[in-house]
Amino acid sequence: MLILVTEELETLPETLPRTISEKLTSGRNSMTIKDIAKACGVSVSTVSRVLNNRPDVSEDVRRRVLGVVEDKGYIPNNSARDLVRSRSDSIGVIVRGTGNLFFAEMLKTVSREIERSGYTMVLHFIDSDADEVKAGAILEREKKLRGLLFLGGRFDYTPSELSLVGVPYVCCSYTNCFGDLGEDDYSSVSIDDYMTAYRAVEMLIELGHRRIAAVVPSCSDRSVSELRFNGYRAALKDHGIEYDAALVAETGGCFDMKESYDGVCRMVDGGAEFTGLFMLSDTTAIAAMKALEDRGKRVPEDVSVIAIDGLSVSEYVSPTLTTLVQPAEEMGRESVRILLDMLDGKVKSRHLCAAASIRPGASVRRIDG
Numbered sequence: 001m002l003i004l005v006t007e008e009l010e011t012l013p014e015t016l017p018r019t020i021s022e023k024l025t026s027g028r029n030s031m032t033i034k035d036i037a038k039a040c041g042v043s044v045s046t047v048s049r050v051l052n053n054r055p056d057v058s059e060d061v062r063r064r065v066l067g068v069v070e071d072k073g074y075i076p077n078n079s080a081r082d083l084v085r086s087r088s089d090s091i092g093v094i095v096r097g098t099g100n101l102f103f104a105e106m107l108k109t110v111s112r113e114i115e116r117s118g119y120t121m122v123l124h125f126i127d128s129d130a131d132e133v134k135a136g137a138i139l140e141r142e143k144k145l146r147g148l149l150f151l152g153g154r155f156d157y158t159p160s161e162l163s164l165v166g167v168p169y170v171c172c173s174y175t176n177c178f179g180d181l182g183e184d185d186y187s188s189v190s191i192d193d194y195m196t197a198y199r200a201v202e203m204l205i206e207l208g209h210r211r212i213a214a215v216v217p218s219c220s221d222r223s224v225s226e227l228r229f230n231g232y233r234a235a236l237k238d239h240g241i242e243y244d245a246a247l248v249a250e251t252g253g254c255f256d257m258k259e260s261y262d263g264v265c266r267m268v269d270g271g272a273e274f275t276g277l278f279m280l281s282d283t284t285a286i287a288a289m290k291a292l293e294d295r296g297k298r299v300p301e302d303v304s305v306i307a308i309d310g311l312s313v314s315e316y317v318s319p320t321l322t323t324l325v326q327p328a329e330e331m332g333r334e335s336v337r338i339l340l341d342m343l344d345g346k347v348k349s350r351h352l353c354a355a356a357s358i359r360p361g362a363s364v365r366r367i368d369g
Contacts (some may be wrong), residue, residue: 033163039068045185048163056168056348088144090120091339094136096152097128097255101283101311102328103151106172109332110149117340119146128254133157137164147339156222157181168342172335173326175351178222187342187349189335193224193308196324196356197231200306201278203322203358205239208367209276209304212236213247215263215288216280217254225255228280228308246272260284264291275303275367282309286317289363304364308356319362327354 037047042061049057050065091114095103107123114121122143126135132153140148148169156178162185171188204212214232217225229248236243249263260279267274268291277292279285285307289299297303299319307314310325334352341347 034160036065036068040065043182043185044159044163045181048166056342056345088120088146089118090122090143090145091336092122092124092136092139092143092145092148094132094139094148094150094153095123095125096130096132096150098125100128100152100255101313102173102281102309102326105311106151106328106332109329110151110172110336113333113336117336128152133161133164136169137166140165140167147343149335149339154223155179155227157186159185162186168339170335170339170342172331174224177227183351184349187338187347187351189331189338189352189354191326191331191354191356193227194231194234196308196326197228197278197280198235199356199358200308200324201232201235201276202239204276204278204304204306204364205235205241207276207304207364210241211244211247211274212241212276212278213249213267213272213274214278214280215249215251215260215267215284217251217256217259219248219250225280232278246270247274255281255284257283257287261287261291264288265295268292268295268297276364277303277305279305279307282307282311282314282321282323285321285323285363286314289317289319289321300363300365304367306364310356310359314359314361322361322364323359324356325359326356330354 033044033047033051037044040047042065046057046061047065050062093107093110095107097103111121122139122145124135124139126132132150136148136150139145145167147167148165149172150169151172153171153174155174155176157176158180162181169186171186173190175188175190176186201212214229216229219229220226233243247267249267251259251263264277277288279288285305289305292299292303299305305321307321307323308326310323310328314321314323331354334354338347338350338352341350
């Protein structure tokens with residue numbers, strides 16, 4: 001069964017604890033989850049898991065946290081405990097980016113695996129610049145979810161932010177590499193974005209290209225764009241190619257086809273000379289090829305184009321796109337499997353790095369040195 005959430009989610013009331021047990025009370029006194037964490041010598045997210053009765057906490061830590069709560073005469077908010085006891089058999093899926101074709105393909109597998117497990121999927125889409133953690137926390141409370149899958153998100157969470165979420169969750173397609181979460185604080189399934197970008201650019205270099213341009217949402221957004229941009233720069237450096245800022249167009253922080261089209265046009269119109277073009281996604285690569293065509297550049301005769309994603313649509317453009325394929329089906333399947341194992345108490349957390357593979361197309365060619 002699938003529940004699609006299309007209505008606007010209500011906001012978290014100012015008077016309600018931001019997590020179902022963030023505040024503990026006793027008479028006139030109050031203490032925050034941070035106070036409990038400090039007293040126990042554990043992370044905020046660990047205390048949150050204990051107070052939300054999650055299985056992914058050792059008995060020793062659980063006893064220590066509950067012991068501090070009892071010794072100080074504090075008890076968890078009653079409404080929080082009532083919420084925990086009334087969980088549904090639903091798993092929430094938060095999709096970041098309403099027009100993201102990669103997640104659209106992945107959702108087929110995620111939906112199938114959740115249904116097979118006997119759970120109901122509650123699907124909610126958010127804008128690419130929205131706060132997926134807050135959206136997940138609100139959805140969790142309103143739908144009394146058992147767990148959450150985040151399809152796309154930020155790479156720099158803090159323990160305090162994630163304490164909003166009171167159920168097991170998995171980050172699908174990204175990690176917390178720019179944040180300060182410990183590996184035990186969350187689970188993830190992703191590719192190595194840095195090395196995948198490196199391989200894509202290296203392939204162009206091996207085909208004889210030295211002037212390789214790139215169009216990126218941002219060079220320093222602490223997210224997938226920065227990782228793939230860093231992989232691009234590293235490949236150039238390791239092969240003795242000097243970085244040229246004139247060959248990089250930033251589009252303002254989103255994987256937008258029009259912005260990518262405009263970025264390529266700006267480079268060509270500005271006189272930038274390049275024989276290779278690295279794009280961070282298949283959809284932006286398709287826009288880039290259109291821009292090159294409109295500016296009188298042939299692909300691959302004048303410019304070779306390579307990207308990352310492996311969308312099926314990339315096989316139906318002309319020329320077909322050479323791309324490094326993210327294994328969407330495997331990533332979706334393993335994300336659900338990890339979440340189910342967390343719900344069953346089999347694992348506290350798990351991280352999987354899936355391998356991307358090259359799908360040759362007709363958008364690249366070898367050139368003479």
